[in-house]
Amino acid sequence: MFVGLPGQGMHVHLDALSLLFLGILLPQVVAGALAGMRNSPTFWVFVLGMGLALAAADAFTLILGFELMSAASWLLVLRGDQKPATLYVGMAIFSAACLVPAVFLPAGSIAFLLIVLGAGAKAGLAPLHFWLPRAHPAPPAGVSALMSGGMVKVALYVIIRYGFVVLGPEAQPWWGGVLVAAGAASVLVGALRAMLETELKTMLACSTVEHVGLIAVGLGIALRAKAMGDATTAGLGLQAALLCAVAHGLYKPLLFIGAGEVKHSVGTTSLNWLGGLARAMPRLGLLMLAGAAGMAALPLGPGFAPEFLLWHAAIGAAGTGGIVARIGFTALLALLGLGAALAIGAAVRMFGVAFLGRPRTLQAAAAEEGERGPLIGMALLAALCVPVALLPNLLLDALSPVIRLLAPQAAQPPLAYAPLPLAGLAGLVAVGAAFILYRHGVRGSREVPAWNGGFGKPPPWLPFGDPATQPSATGFGEPIARAIGRGLLAPGGADPSEAFLLAPLARLHLRGVRVAERIRRATIRQRLAFIFTALVAFLLALGLGEGG
């Protein structure tokens, strides 16, 4: 990949890595288009930018595509909501300001750090993730889906492309450490916030932060192992990261489009106002359940194989290196476990509160099945989830050329987790249970009022009982908020990076603005004085410079 100069033309080349990420992108684009973005030119520019960035063979084309992507997505966010748009464009330009120098610096640690800063900011790696939960929910569902499922992948692609391929020869073990640290932080913050957010799309965006963190951890482990010559761990890490990218690229857009449908038919996506949607929109409910299973990384779901690989990779990584690194990886494992369980909790909360239980508002009670197009898009994604969930081994074989490209010496052991046999066993047991139940048991079932610990039936004017008597999303998260949130989040449950990074910067900027205003308000005489003092200063500098 050589430096492309403006006016020197742009070069496009597809290798295994590009193809993989284009493959990840394709279904989302189709789904997004089906979800109602078909006629928005900006959307297609957005897609074009991502494609260009992925297919670029020279740095200039890459940057161009990347920026095109940022600009278009900014417009789309802007249409949705003004406020996050500014924050978003700020981060986008920041990442550009980091990437542009990085790709033209000589290969080395500084270049890598700049890449991680720039692309990481775009991917939503902690501590630069604060914009993501604000910006991703803003635009229409189809775009949110593509931003969450595709755009962050493009950013990660940049990290992979540079960390493993372009800067590969210069790689140091601690580069991996940087990625792992950032990833771990994102996992924790993302999962925790996903567990606590009460706004459906925001919560999904937080879970995106978590999954980006997982991918980054996998990449970091692989990078470190590659630099240390640990073939097995490198292979595992890459497998985990890439598989996670594939899976997340399927179920996250699905969930976002679903959220859009919820918004469309209920009018709100605040979990505390939903409830019992599975009865009103069964198809959407099932599709969302599939997505939630992926998001929770449960076995037989699309998300489990990557998590499985990642944990193994982390265990392998903990077996190498100095004691500090090993202790670090031990902590990482604890943290990954925490994150995984939090993700399960978040998914359960999302589905259980929004789709199960009783409607909390009349709108939720009056919800109707979503439109055809989005449902078809979701069904497509869900259908693609099935092979990922049940045949991860085949997928890994398909990934092997990419892994060979990234880490030629990496070993690629077959996956020890085999969903199909597990499903088979489950099937056997199910058959057995069914036999017993239908041989000796009583068939059928009766609809009765819920027992509810013996409380009375709700009065007729409250058809679904008093909404206040069922746990809200906030209530569901409350125990975890008390046990962990207090320690990890800033006071008031704000995101730590927002409170400790964004706010101080804003204050600094304000100070600069105040100074500028004071200068602007200067009178003519004072402006003359500016010129005069500057002149004298320059002359002094001149005199001293020549004197000494």
Next chain:
Amino acid sequence: MLLNFLLRLIATMLHVGLTFALAPLVMGVVTTLRAWVLGRRGPPVVQPYRDLYKLLRKSTLVPETASQLFSAWPLACALSIAVAAMLVPGFCTGLLTAPLSDFVTIMGLLALARAATMLGGLETGFGFGGAGAAREALYGVFAEGALLVVLLGFGLLAHGVTVDGIAVAFDTQHIGISVSLGFALAAMLAVALTETGRIPTDNPAGHLELAMVHEAMLLEYSGRNLLLLNYAAMLRLLLWMSLIGSIFLPFGMARATDILSWPGGLVLWLVKLAAMSAVLPVFEVSSAKMRVFRVPEFLGVAMLLGMLAAIFLFVAARIGA
């Protein structure tokens, strides 16, 4: 070759059959012993079988506010626990399911069961189920973390993380009694108590809804659904017992390929189960149930113990900075 396969097949079926058959019995023994320790007479040990049969014969009620998935959750829960129970070696190693018995897979299956139960609790949208589910989520967070760290310790010692492999390794190569194993055991016990919903984190016999965690999620279930959920709970108890047994007391486990070692293995397995089901009630009785928000601290300690175990291993292996 074929013979080996046949033997392993038989052993596997035997293991599965025994596990499924013995699960209620273990539960019964624990309950009865507990009553004895408390100085009551207690139900006969076969009571669980009767309860299950009674539930089988009872009709199934579905609340009006429930969705179509109401009956899916108990099934999912029971199935995943059952599969997990098939994977964990009992009386002998080298079962057909051994290659599947990756510790992570088992954790995943347990998590799946937990998720299904939580969804079941949220299904009807009444207070108790929700509260129970929320607490279950809280416990799960810490339990998984602790378990994963402990797993690291095993992985480092046994150079593999399939339960079968760990069992074989700990059985054949004499690790000896190391500090880290002690820590790991403590951590694992804590997690096991939480997962199986025993005192001190939850009270299986308690019927005060506000204090219940696991039971609270089953409140709305009846008939075959309740049967599945209860049976899943029994299986889970047995599963954890044989898991701890095969990892920490692996001695005398039979090998599936040599039939002569089976009897000894079987006997020892039963003895281990009996011992554990004897220790559990004693511990339960001697300790009080904690408040919900003490549990995270309890499990946090477990997590730290797990990390300590790993760190001690590093120190023992004399790894420089």
Next chain:
Amino acid sequence: MILIAIILPLLAAPFLGLIGSPRQGAIANVALSGIVFILTIAAFAAPGSGLVHADDLGLVFGGVTGFTGLTTAVASFFYLREAEPRLSLRRWRVYHAMCQVVLGSTLLGLYADNIGLLWAAVEGATIAATLGVSMPRTASALEAAWKYFILGGVGIGLALFGTMLVYLAAQPALGPGFSAMSFTALTAHAAGMDGSLLTLAFVLILFGYGTKAALVPLHGWLPDAYAEGPAPLTTSLSGPLINVALIAILRFRHMLEANFTSGGTALPPGPFLLTLGLASLFLAAFSFSRRRDARRFFGFSSIEHSGIAAFAFGIGGAAAVFGGLLHMLLHTLIKSALLQVLIRAAALRGSTAPGHYGFSHLRGLIHSNKYTALVLGAAMFGLTGLPPSGLFVSEFIIVMQTIQRSPWASLPLGLGLLLCAVAILRNLGPLVFGHAPPRTKPAKATPETHLVTLHLALSVVLAFAMPPMLVGLLSQVAEALK
């Protein structure tokens, strides 16, 4: 050829100033500008020679000046149609005369091969512009013009002193006489000049012409002149005039650089330019956020961009100079486009008088007229230097060069660019897509909006598919003035 291009407007100015109705004046203005534009293009064929001749730099920027001059004239024709009743006949005459004077003297400044002539040209332009700015005769317009006159006058004085010192410094090499004032000769014999005197001269010239280029802290006049002067005039203030000043600085800078590199006693010019450039960048970045008047806002953006160009010249080296020149070129196109479409936008909302350009007044433009709004949005986006804007290319080159030649400076540069881009985009959102003020009715776009589109298209094309001829010229210049 070139002489005609310069003298024609200057001669025509008195007539425009004395006779004719506003309408005739406007038409004559357009016609003259058209002829001048043709002449500047024709100059590529006949660059001429002697006291006034067009070197490559002059050719390129002369062409741009002619082009913007023409479009400005057209814009002010339509401006007249809308703003005629506001102002008396006399003022319209003065206005048109001044437009021509500014055009002519700008071209003189570009084509003059004599430092004295250059200085005279800039002075003429200053005075003309002063009168032009004061034309609306509102209190704030007078105040702006007064500022412009005082600050500009001081700058002119310093520039003259610097010019004389250059002449003096050239004595050892060239001796007395005209040759010691011709750029070609000076550039050729830079090595033999008196370095320390040359440095002093450069500082004075930097301050003199820097005032015209509105580099901080010499920028005091610009925002007010933008906001209070007659709308079309700001276009020629923003582009051509700033270019003349920057090009002058570039030429003198090269003498200094050459003397320094050839072992003369001169100091390197880099630090001076970098200081002023960064100061401009950051002051602009921080001044954006509190602006309520669009034209003042874009005044600060002009400060920003001339700061970037100065920064590029300070970095030095052929590539950086190339980037700087390209940046000036594209900025001229985009900025004049922006200011013209801004007039259209204000017209859509009722009045183009100064003070009707508040963001709150123009916001939600898309509800008034989609085309105009989108063109305005595109122009604003172009200013941020994000692709596909042309400025992306030039800023890209400049940043690259900065990283290679003086990495320490790349950090503030990047930060400044970041802040500016964010500030501009932050205003773009509400201005184009926001909620329109109450009682906003959709209106028709006026034809000259297409001219603006032409500008923008030209800027993009020039950047990404640059005609080799242009690349050749600019890189020759850059090579010669590195």
Next chain:
Amino acid sequence: MSLTFSLAHLMGGIILVFGFSLLSQRRLAAMITIYQIQAFVLSAAAFWQGYAQHEVNLYLTGLITLVIKAIALPIGLRMIVAKFNMIRAVETAMPVLLSTIIGVGLIGVAVLVVLPSTLSAVSLTREDLAIALSVVLLGLLVMTTRRNALAQIIGFLSTENGLVLAAIGMPGMPFVAEFSVALLVLLAFLVVGVFLFRIREHFDTLDLTGIEEIERRGR
């Protein structure tokens, strides 16, 4: 020969002294007078240089200076003063003493800057250059330390004197410079005149504090 230079220096010195004493003046009338004398001396210097260098255009410069700067402008200024019978004493933005101290410092700076330059075989010596530069700087200082528009203009004019002083010293410098200086001053005065009237229309006084008021209202 030496007489030539010493005389040139002398005149330069006198001009500098007057430029300096502008700083210490509070009253407009006095400032105008000082400026006038400065212009006279300047024209004399121009004539002298013309005589020394046998340059016709230097005589011309001297003539322009004499007619316009030394005679025409002061008259005009006095007219303005009389016309708007404005407060005779101009309040300064900076204590006079401080401004004079700064003025001394400026002269030091000018010398410091000019010192390293080697003016071989040039009739204008470093000292003259230093003097011219300091006159310019002093003029600027006057502009920045006076609140009154007229005072600022006077400071501006004395800056121009400094320029001319430098220009006449330039050996064989083509006529362009002086011509444009004269032009500048003329136009400057013209424009200024226009402004004074306009500003009077709007603010009744030449004191720019009115403008400053407007500016305080941030836009």
